[in-house]
Amino acid sequence: MTVESDHNAPAEETLEKRPARIRQLLLRLRDQRPLLTVSFRGRSDQFGSMLLGVDIERGELSFDELTPTDGDRLVRLQQSFQVTGQLDGAEVRFPVQVRRREEQDGFITYIAPIPDSLRYLQRRRAFRVEVPARPECPVVMSNSDGDWFEGVLVDVSISGIGFRVNKQLADGLERGNRCDCHIDFPDATVETRVEIRFNEPVRDKPFNRLGARFLRLEASDRRQIERFVFQLQRRQLKNEL
Incomplete structure (x- = not known):
């Protein structure tokens, strides 16, 4: 799904720290399945992924393998990355600290703890294509x-x-x-x-x-x-x- 915002409109960024609100946003991000942009510290190239699961009981998130697939090498080297995604016309950003890397039947999944905070950038005018x-x-x-x-x-x-x-x-x-x-x-x-x-x-x-x-x-x-x-x-x- 392609999401665009009106970049001339005022934006309001919130640093969300309430655990219940963070869980709610992450569950919506999981259900809507937008493509997530993944970036690494010190690098200008970007990768794609999706939020596959939110385990509230364990306090964990699971992310799909990065594309292009050479992003997996960077995950193993740095063990952390930044995620940016679009949720109902708003931009959501948060850091991911990889707790473990799982590989089963040829599928790679990254498991990370639910973040303590995330940034939620809401524009007053936004549209989803x-x-x-x-x-x-x-x-x-x-x-x-x-x-x-x-x-x-x-x-x-x-x-x-x-x-x-x-x-x-x-x-x-x-x-x-x-x-x-x-x-x-x-x-x-x-x-x-x-x-x-x-x-x-x-x-x-x-x-x-x-x-x-x-x-x-x-x-x-x-x-x-x-x-x-x-x-x-x-x-x-x-x-x-």
Whole structure:
């Protein structure tokens, strides 16, 4: 999901230290599944990740493997990084001190304690760019067994997509599956390769919400996605005026 803010609007930053409020914000960050930007001290390059879990009882967070994957080397070297994410049009920032690194079935997860504080930057005007319900943008996945799964695009960024699939079909797209992906935008088509990163049922809905990251993205496809996102931004801004 791509989120943008009006950078000319006044901003109010809060250093949140209340444990209950911090837990609430982190749970929302987990549920909304935005792509998180990860940065390391002394380096200008950035990486992507997602908040996979919030364990209130243990006081722990779990983060997905960093992309590009060479970010894992930096985690092992520094054991800490800074996370920035978007939550309902606000920017959330907090430090992560990696407690342990877990690897199972080829998946890498970083476990860290819930932070004592986080910074919450709320702009008075903010907007979220999402893929509109009409016209739908079809998504078709094909796995290594040759099975096809049809879905609908929900959100998109340069790093990956969110989409929904009928519950009866969603079981065939498990986390870690690598698929050929076909996306029909209104004015273009993108064909690429993705890896399924999460697959969860939506309460009281007949579909599951899934997320996938791009494994490779040709320059031409990247331009198509950037153009599509830009068009959505302009449309929403126009509607707000």
